[in-house]
Amino acid sequence: MFASNSSRFSLIVGPCAIESHDTFSRVARYAKDMGVTALRGGIYKLRTDPNSFQGLGNRAFEIVEMSKKETGLPFVCEITDPRQIEDLGKIADVFQVGTRNMHNYELLKELGRCRTPILLKRGMAAYLDELLLASEYIRREGNEQIAFCERGIRSFERATRNTLDLSAVPYLKARSGLPVIVDPSHATGKRELVTPMCWAAAAAGADGLLIEIHPEPEKSLSDAEQALSLEDFKMMYERLVKILEVMGRTIEVNPQ
Numbered sequence: 001m002f003a004s005n006s007s008r009f010s011l012i013v014g015p016c017a018i019e020s021h022d023t024f025s026r027v028a029r030y031a032k033d034m035g036v037t038a039l040r041g042g043i044y045k046l047r048t049d050p051n052s053f054q055g056l057g058n059r060a061f062e063i064v065e066m067s068k069k070e071t072g073l074p075f076v077c078e079i080t081d082p083r084q085i086e087d088l089g090k091i092a093d094v095f096q097v098g099t100r101n102m103h104n105y106e107l108l109k110e111l112g113r114c115r116t117p118i119l120l121k122r123g124m125a126a127y128l129d130e131l132l133l134a135s136e137y138i139r140r141e142g143n144e145q146i147a148f149c150e151r152g153i154r155s156f157e158r159a160t161r162n163t164l165d166l167s168a169v170p171y172l173k174a175r176s177g178l179p180v181i182v183d184p185s186h187a188t189g190k191r192e193l194v195t196p197m198c199w200a201a202a203a204a205g206a207d208g209l210l211i212e213i214h215p216e217p218e219k220s221l222s223d224a225e226q227a228l229s230l231e232d233f234k235m236m237y238e239r240l241v242k243i244l245e246v247m248g249r250t251i252e253v254n255p256q
């Protein structure tokens with residue numbers, strides 16, 4: 001699904017978490033009509049506050065299966081424990097390693113032993129060179145289908161949830177030859193900043209975007225402040241296509 005230095009650009013969209021059949025299928029159908037590469041949606045959420053919504057867990061499997069069948073779109077999902085590999089692997093086309101697990105080397109090694117592509121997110125306080133080394137844990141076990149995701153890092157700046165480090169894109173690409181996806185949703189934490197950062201990431205040479213969208217963003221059970229509405233997403237998409245044209249790229253639309 002991911003490609004570096006090619007004309008293909010990956011657009012991965014969906015809610016922060018799968019909340020219900022209704023919201024996920026609405027997002028999935030919309031995403032399919034717009035033309036995207038893959039769907040996303042958290043099933044096992046790693047939340048800072050244990051009182052927050054933790055995701056539907058296995059109850060989300062059927063919802064995902066139905067939307068995949070309806071749209072034909074691949075599904076990207078965060079994996080939080082090696083014990084999920086077998087069951088989650090039946091519905092996930094890409095395993096995402098979240099920011100909290102970039103340093104979970106036992107998980108990385110287990111993921112290296114499977115054949116599912118990995119989207120490895122940057123730890124919130126990780127150096128880029130540490131992210132490159134983390135990918136080695138996966139690669140050495142035999143899984144070479146790895147893409148990086150820059151999702152912002154902790155800094156002194158409080159206006160945004162994290163600080164988006166766009167220099168990560170050319171830096172990681174030059175050193176690894178692997179694709180780099182940018183996640184402006186978690187990087188900024190503010191929906192009004194997501195769209196301009198999507199455009200900037202594309203102009204910086206990113207190989208794709210991971211974006212949280214929701215039919216009723218303010219009602220999202222997690223990360224409500226950063227989700228784009230379906231209308232916001234359309235506005236972002238229209239200019240993104242023009243920027244990608246200048247960059248000599250097109251969105252990989254699935255089903256192919």
Ligand code: PEP
Binds near residue numbers: 016042097151186
């Ligand atoms: C996510 O993509 O759903 C997520 C939790 O991201 P991160 O691990 O970057 O916070």
Ligand code: MN
Binds near residue numbers: 016017186222223
């Ligand atoms: Mn989220």
